[in-house]
Amino acid sequence: MTNTEESTPSPEIFEEYAILSVRDLSRICAVDERHILELVHEGVLNVVDTDSPEWRFTGAALRRARLALRLERDLEINLAGVALALELIEELEQLRRRARHGL
Amino acid sequence: MEFKDYYKVMGVARDATEAQIKQAYRKLARKYHPDVSKEKDAEARFKEVGEAYEVLRTPEKRAAYDQLGPNYAAGQEFRPPPDWGAGFETGGSRQGRSSHSDFFDALFGAAGRGGPQQSEDHHAKVMLDLEASLNGGSRTFTLRVPEIDDGHLVLKERVLNVKVPKGILAGQTIRLAGQGASFSEDGKPGDLYIEVDFQPHPLYKADGRDLYLELPVTPWEAALGATVKTPTPGGTVDLKIPPGSRAGAKLRLKGRGIPASPPGDLYVVLQIALPPAADDRAKAAYQAMAAAMPFNPRAQLGV
Numbered sequence: 001m002t003n004t005e006e007s008t009p010s011p012e013i014f015e016e017y018a019i020l021s022v023r024d025l026s027r028i029c030a031v032d033e034r035h036i037l038e039l040v041h042e043g044v045l046n047v048v049d050t051d052s053p054e055w056r057f058t059g060a061a062l063r064r065a066r067l068a069l070r071l072e073r074d075l076e077i078n079l080a081g082v083a084l085a086l087e088l089i090e091e092l093e094q095l096r097r098r099a100r101h102g103l
Numbered sequence: 104m105e106f107k108d109y110y111k112v113m114g115v116a117r118d119a120t121e122a123q124i125k126q127a128y129r130k131l132a133r134k135y136h137p138d139v140s141k142e143k144d145a146e147a148r149f150k151e152v153g154e155a156y157e158v159l160r161t162p163e164k165r166a167a168y169d170q171l172g173p174n175y176a177a178g179q180e181f182r183p184p185p186d187w188g189a190g191f192e193t194g195g196s197r198q199g200r201s202s203h204s205d206f207f208d209a210l211f212g213a214a215g216r217g218g219p220q221q222s223e224d225h226h227a228k229v230m231l232d233l234e235a236s237l238n239g240g241s242r243t244f245t246l247r248v249p250e251i252d253d254g255h256l257v258l259k260e261r262v263l264n265v266k267v268p269k270g271i272l273a274g275q276t277i278r279l280a281g282q283g284a285s286f287s288e289d290g291k292p293g294d295l296y297i298e299v300d301f302q303p304h305p306l307y308k309a310d311g312r313d314l315y316l317e318l319p320v321t322p323w324e325a326a327l328g329a330t331v332k333t334p335t336p337g338g339t340v341d342l343k344i345p346p347g348s349r350a351g352a353k354l355r356l357k358g359r360g361i362p363a364s365p366p367g368d369l370y371v372v373l374q375i376a377l378p379p380a381a382d383d384r385a386k387a388a389y390q391a392m393a394a395a396m397p398f399n400p401r402a403q404l405g406v
Contacts, residue, residue, distance in 0.1 A: 101315060
């Protein structure tokens with residue numbers, strides 16, 4: 001398996017087809033489900049359809065959840081701090097983009 | 104291998120308290136965390152700081168490290184002493200950190216890496232050329248993935264040939280089912296999640312699904328209007344420059360950005376290139392222009 005080239009079937013873009021449950025996110029991010037629920041309560045992750053009995057997320061939630069968990073672990077900050085950091089990061093990205101393209 | 108001065112990395116004294124070490128770590132982590140930092144080499148610095156913190160925050164590891172004494176300087180050639188590790192519990196640590204330096208591995212071994220991750224799903228990040236998204240096609244990636252070898256967690260290189268989905272954007276993910284790690288003998292392997300980012304492209308800058316291209320035009324093309332050739336990802340097209348265009352003007356070519364769904368746009372940003380006044384004829388032409396149209400571009404500055 002090592003160092004030999006392996007071919008993969010044609011994958012699609014994860015964000016475009018994936019619908020994830022709390023359990024999916026918890027498995028892929030290697031944290032317990034309670035932790036994913038906390039991310040939702042803190043407003044870090046958005047649920048696709050809040051009326052549905054079981055929460056569902058788009059594929060884009062995976063990257064956001066992983067980013068939030070990295071910040072929480074590496075910077076030793078609580079989830080409220082993570083939520084704030086994420087908002088500021090997004091605002092910063094938007095400003096940088098505007099500055100770059102003179103919008 | 105090179106000796107690493109973890110105290111120097113953290114910027115603390117050798118007799119720093121746990122609280123001082125924690126404080127130094129948090130400050131450095133905020134400064135160099137790859138998700139928030141724009142510092143150069145942020146990722147390398149962050150790893151270095153994380154490794155230093157992992158050693159200095161764990162009393163057993165710190166004691167073992169201190170045993171080496173102040174005889175070594177950072178960067179000095181280092182070989183662990185033969186009686187190294189006797190009487191210290193250096194295994195076990197928090198999860199999620201990986202790719203330590205050789206120095207760390209020599210001192211604390213693979214066991215110090217924190218044991219296997221619970222998840223068999225694996226995450227990787229790759230830099231992709233923009234063409235792979237524009238046209239689709241296969242790309243070869245070399246990934247370092249954790250594997251269990253004789254009960255130890257080791258990082259192995261895996262060469263994967265991946266068919267890149269056409270229209271993928273920076274920050275999006277390719278999921279390869281069953282390509283993750285397998286930590287148990289008969290266990291089903293997890294999935295591999297590959298997050299993509301783009302390498303800088305010589306012509307186009309990607310912003311989400313849109314592309315930006317800087318197109319130089321002459322002063323007369325900008326002033327009088329013209330039809331000029333411009334590259335687009337789909338091939339050269341004739342682009343109409345409206346009369347009176349200014350530098351920095353953006354012309355939008357709808358649907359000629361990244362072929363996502365919906366496709367992005369291509370923004371052509373005009374740059375006005377001045378021909379050099381290289382010979383007498385060129386100089387005369389500039390002088391004739393100055394005479395024919397007196398123009399003060401600094402009028403708004405009040406001078």
